[in-house]
Amino acid sequence: MTSTQYVVIGGVAAGMSAASRIRKHDPGASVVVLEKGAYISYSACSMPYYIANPEARLEDLIVLSADEARHKRKIDVRLGHEATRIDTAERLVHFVQHPSGREGSVRYDRLIIATGASAFVPSVEGAEGPNVYTLRSLRDGQAIREAIDTGEVRRAVILGAGYVGMEMCEALVARGVATTLISARSAPMMGYHTELVRTMMAELETHGVRFMGDQQVKTINSRGVQLTDSFVEADMVIVAKGIRPNVSLADDAGIRLGEKGAIAVDQRMETSLAGVFAAGDCAESVHRVTNRRVYVPLGTVANKHGRVAGLNAARVGTRFPGVISSAELKCFDLEIARTGMTPDEAEQEGFDPVEVHITASSAAHGYPERHPIQVAMVADRGTGRLLGAQMVGKAGVAHRINIVAAAVFNGNTIDEFAMFDLAYAPPFSPVWDPVLVAANVLQGKLRR
Amino acid sequence: MTSTQYVVIGGVAAGMSAASRIRKHDPGASVVVLEKGAYISYSACSMPYYIANPEARLEDLIVLSADEARHKRKIDVRLGHEATRIDTAERLVHFVQHPSGREGSVRYDRLIIATGASAFVPSVEGAEGPNVYTLRSLRDGQAIREAIDTGEVRRAVILGAGYVGMEMCEALVARGVATTLISARSAPMMGYHTELVRTMMAELETHGVRFMGDQQVKTINSRGVQLTDSFVEADMVIVAKGIRPNVSLADDAGIRLGEKGAIAVDQRMETSLAGVFAAGDCAESVHRVTNRRVYVPLGTVANKHGRVAGLNAARVGTRFPGVISSAELKCFDLEIARTGMTPDEAEQEGFDPVEVHITASSAAHGYPERHPIQVAMVADRGTGRLLGAQMVGKAGVAHRINIVAAAVFNGNTIDEFAMFDLAYAPPFSPVWDPVLVAANVLQGKLRR
Numbered sequence: 001m002t003s004t005q006y007v008v009i010g011g012v013a014a015g016m017s018a019a020s021r022i023r024k025h026d027p028g029a030s031v032v033v034l035e036k037g038a039y040i041s042y043s044a045c046s047m048p049y050y051i052a053n054p055e056a057r058l059e060d061l062i063v064l065s066a067d068e069a070r071h072k073r074k075i076d077v078r079l080g081h082e083a084t085r086i087d088t089a090e091r092l093v094h095f096v097q098h099p100s101g102r103e104g105s106v107r108y109d110r111l112i113i114a115t116g117a118s119a120f121v122p123s124v125e126g127a128e129g130p131n132v133y134t135l136r137s138l139r140d141g142q143a144i145r146e147a148i149d150t151g152e153v154r155r156a157v158i159l160g161a162g163y164v165g166m167e168m169c170e171a172l173v174a175r176g177v178a179t180t181l182i183s184a185r186s187a188p189m190m191g192y193h194t195e196l197v198r199t200m201m202a203e204l205e206t207h208g209v210r211f212m213g214d215q216q217v218k219t220i221n222s223r224g225v226q227l228t229d230s231f232v233e234a235d236m237v238i239v240a241k242g243i244r245p246n247v248s249l250a251d252d253a254g255i256r257l258g259e260k261g262a263i264a265v266d267q268r269m270e271t272s273l274a275g276v277f278a279a280g281d282c283a284e285s286v287h288r289v290t291n292r293r294v295y296v297p298l299g300t301v302a303n304k305h306g307r308v309a310g311l312n313a314a315r316v317g318t319r320f321p322g323v324i325s326s327a328e329l330k331c332f333d334l335e336i337a338r339t340g341m342t343p344d345e346a347e348q349e350g351f352d353p354v355e356v357h358i359t360a361s362s363a364a365h366g367y368p369e370r371h372p373i374q375v376a377m378v379a380d381r382g383t384g385r386l387l388g389a390q391m392v393g394k395a396g397v398a399h400r401i402n403i404v405a406a407a408v409f410n411g412n413t414i415d416e417f418a419m420f421d422l423a424y425a426p427p428f429s430p431v432w433d434p435v436l437v438a439a440n441v442l443q444g445k446l447r448r
Numbered sequence: 449m450t451s452t453q454y455v456v457i458g459g460v461a462a463g464m465s466a467a468s469r470i471r472k473h474d475p476g477a478s479v480v481v482l483e484k485g486a487y488i489s490y491s492a493c494s495m496p497y498y499i500a501n502p503e504a505r506l507e508d509l510i511v512l513s514a515d516e517a518r519h520k521r522k523i524d525v526r527l528g529h530e531a532t533r534i535d536t537a538e539r540l541v542h543f544v545q546h547p548s549g550r551e552g553s554v555r556y557d558r559l560i561i562a563t564g565a566s567a568f569v570p571s572v573e574g575a576e577g578p579n580v581y582t583l584r585s586l587r588d589g590q591a592i593r594e595a596i597d598t599g600e601v602r603r604a605v606i607l608g609a610g611y612v613g614m615e616m617c618e619a620l621v622a623r624g625v626a627t628t629l630i631s632a633r634s635a636p637m638m639g640y641h642t643e644l645v646r647t648m649m650a651e652l653e654t655h656g657v658r659f660m661g662d663q664q665v666k667t668i669n670s671r672g673v674q675l676t677d678s679f680v681e682a683d684m685v686i687v688a689k690g691i692r693p694n695v696s697l698a699d700d701a702g703i704r705l706g707e708k709g710a711i712a713v714d715q716r717m718e719t720s721l722a723g724v725f726a727a728g729d730c731a732e733s734v735h736r737v738t739n740r741r742v743y744v745p746l747g748t749v750a751n752k753h754g755r756v757a758g759l760n761a762a763r764v765g766t767r768f769p770g771v772i773s774s775a776e777l778k779c780f781d782l783e784i785a786r787t788g789m790t791p792d793e794a795e796q797e798g799f800d801p802v803e804v805h806i807t808a809s810s811a812a813h814g815y816p817e818r819h820p821i822q823v824a825m826v827a828d829r830g831t832g833r834l835l836g837a838q839m840v841g842k843a844g845v846a847h848r849i850n851i852v853a854a855a856v857f858n859g860n861t862i863d864e865f866a867m868f869d870l871a872y873a874p875p876f877s878p879v880w881d882p883v884l885v886a887a888n889v890l891q892g893k894l895r896r
Contacts, residue, residue, distance in 0.1 A: 042813075043812050043813040043814050043874065045812065045872075045873065045879070046813060046874040047814075048874075049814055049815050049816065049874055049875075050814055055816075056814065056816065060813065060814045061814040062813070063813050167873075288869070299872065299879045300871075300872045300880075301869070303879055303880060304867060318863075320867070321864070321867045322869070323869045324869045325869075326869045326872075327871050327872075327873075328873045328876065329873045337871050339869075364493065364494050365490075365491040365494060365508065365509055365510070365511050366494030366495075366497055366504065366508045367494055368503075368504065396847060398871070398875075398877075399844060399848045399851070399876065399877075400850070402848070402851045402868075402871055403850045403853075403854050405851070405868065405871060406851050406854030406855055406858070406868055406870075407854055407858075409869060410854070410860070415766075416769070419752060419768070419769045420850075420853065420854055421736070421748065421749070421771045421772045421773075421774045421787075421853060421857060422774055422850045422853055423748075423774035423776040423785050423786070423849050423850055423853060424493075424746070424747065424775075425775075425776045425777045425778055425846065426491065426494040426497055427778045427846070428776065428778070428783070428847065429846075429847075431461070431751055432748075432751060433850075
């Protein structure tokens with residue numbers, strides 16, 4: 001009996017999840033992981049905290065080292081191996097080795113493509129300059145950290161006010177860097193309710209971050225960023241304007257891309273080519289509420305993709321149940337979180353969204369430490385279905401949003417959700433949890 | 449057109465929830481609330497924090513004052529009115545007024561019984577002594593606080609190591625009172641996983657609380673508590689051995705009691721007598737997983753009971769969807785929480801429970817502040833259904849348990865739960881949340 005040879009392209013979240021599942025369920029197989037970088041299985045999301053903390057070591061970000069993967073999990077991890085071409089007829093992946101430049105190839109019976117995504121950098125003059133950084137690979141994080149460690153970065157500009165941009169504000173301020181956050185939009189955190197965004201902007205201001213909205217970057221040079229009407233001086237420019245899936249390898253091999261530009265997959269994470277799976281930031285997902293294709297490149301999703309792709313590659317049939325765009329971040333003393341759809345997204349999908357915004361207390365009457373928690377919640381008028389929520393508060397938001405996530409994932413109506421039997425104690429919430437208060441207000445609004 | 453007269457017996461959580469719903473949905477009605485005490489609508493659960501904090505005022509516990517209820521909500525609140533008899537033939541509630549002793553009665557078209565529960569005090573010699581306290585009504589809390597405020601309580605004994613007993617340990621230690629926690633069982637917090645209980649006991653010890661298990665109280669006197677083999681000196685004895693539903697009023701009126709000894713109700717919270725509803729700590733619930741009658745006297749449940757009873761009394765049809773025994777507490781620096789069934793409870797209900805216990809990190813690789821979170825999780829072998837979970841940790845437990853509560857409430861299998869799309873950021877959890885890690889380990893165990 002010959003054993004199956006699995007090849008995984010990319011050894012970070014999705015790739016290593018897939019490889020580990022294959023190893024577990026097909027113990028006799030050969031599992032090869034081609035990783036172009038110097039590390040596998042690292043927590044890219046933790047890089048802002050590595051940058052913020054001069055005591056933190058790069059190794060702290062590594063969840064599983066290549067040596068551990070090789071020896072403990074018997075996965076043939078090959079670092080510095082960049083896949084260059086997939087030959088689907090011969091079932092070969094061609095690669096080039098770094099830094100030697102030596103070329104080679106590896107045969108596969110089953111292939112997992114986990115090539116991830118790349119930071120999007122706008123094509124303005126100076127965007128390739130040495131003072132311009134992105135935050136995507138471990139090497140990117142290392143470069144920012146080393147630059148700050150020199151003590152010569154006094155002023156920084158962050159372009160893009162999404163999750164990474166907001167987290168980097170905290171990291172840079174922690175290192176004593178005067179920070180300006182610049183967005184093409186009028187406010188940070190697109191899609192969040194106006195009242196929640198107001199709280200976020202106040203938090204940025206409290207911590208000395210200057211926010212500049214409605215700005216177009218004209219050029220970047222070594223002294224800073226030229227906007228339409230002003231020049232912002234900066235020793236460091238961090239571009240945090242989102243990412244694009246790495247799909248050329250798949251595209252060149254004739255594998256179908258989806259409507260969102262990432263690799264199209266079925267619920268088993270299999271691509272248009274039988275025996276070839278895709279997972280993580282290079283692959284599309286299905287939205288659980290709408291059943292539509294979406295591109296949600298997040299670490300949580302990548303890990304689940306990888307697990308499902310690996311299981312199916314190893315012939316343990318399972319389906320990816322879809323995403324609901326749950327995401328969150330910490331920004332200074334605020335927890336900011338969302339799950340499900342915004343009213344705009346819901347409307348685009350044909351729902352009739354009804355939204356409420358409430359402010360509730362984090363703790364019960366009579367408990368000394370309390371702070372406000374803002375909740376925006378949206379449901380469909382016709383069906384009463386809970387579609388999503390957003391929250392902001394100093395604490396008690398990051399896990400609480402996942403109660404709503406569980407409900408959206410289950411397709412609960414607002415009436416069902418409002419009667420959830422949630423655990424309660426005075427230090428942790430009022431007797432009606434803020435999410436239930438929001439649901440109750442929303443029930444009233446739906447009945448009108 | 450004559451308006452409906454609603455009478456509510458009891459003005460705390462369930463009673464005032466019912467009254468408020470009735471007022472909202474039947475604006476022309478007369479709503480009378482008979483409350484035997486001096487306050488309505490207070491947070492009884494917050495009393496340990498009122499006792500712990502010398503700055504806290506009793507008024508801080510009041511969610512809604514009688515005056516506010518009268519003027520803002522047009523509810524006819526009658527304080528010091530103790531219902532003594534329900535005349536179901538004449539539809540009258542007889543009462544006695546305190547302190548005058550004057551008697552009277554009020555007619556009802558629809559009646560809500562929300563008579564609550566009373567602390568259980570074992571019948572040992574000295575249990576009625578002036579140094580023996582319970583913690584049930586606001587007056588109880590006031591009495592403990594006043595005693596401690598005198599500065600003469602140096603040593604206290606708490607009898608009973610459940611939720612209230614554990615919370616009172618923290619409160620007494622905060623006031624400099626040397627505290628001994630005494631239980632008839634070998635360990636505190638019955639039903640919790642051995643490993644979680646071990647962590648709780650270590651926490652008690654860290655904060656100087658002496659735990660004495662397997663103890664029987666023989667007598668109580670002004671100097672302390674006589675156990676079988678030893679005498680424990682104490683200036684104050686707090687009995688926290690659970691509560692019993694106040695059902696005599698209903699029972700005497702011929703209203704059916706349930707198998708758990710509380711008032712039997714249908715899903716609309718209506719008793720065996722048409723037009724008479726019961727809600728809160730005097731009434732039974734249905735368990736959502738087993739469909740069996742249970743007695744779960746908690747503030748969260750009481751509020752929901754009251755809401756459902758009030759809506760149905762006001763002819764807005766709605767059903768109480770059941771409880772899953774979600775509960776939690778803070779004890780010093782620990783959050784302790786559970787939802788759903790324990791393995792023992794599951795086995796009694798005919799399930800084939802499979803349990804796992806894991807310890808996971810509260811935050812991602814590379815985030816500086818991390819602490820362990822223990823999760824015990826149980827599922828049914830045959831169906832894969834998620835039955836319950838328990839958690840202990842320094843933070844991140846109180847809201848996280850409610851993600852599991854949402855899943856148990858929905859009847860999710862462990863496979864469904866393991867793929868929940870939860871929001872994630874490095875400060876708040878690893879990329880696989882501890883509850884998903886537990887689910888994953890449980891999946892593996894179920895497949896064996």
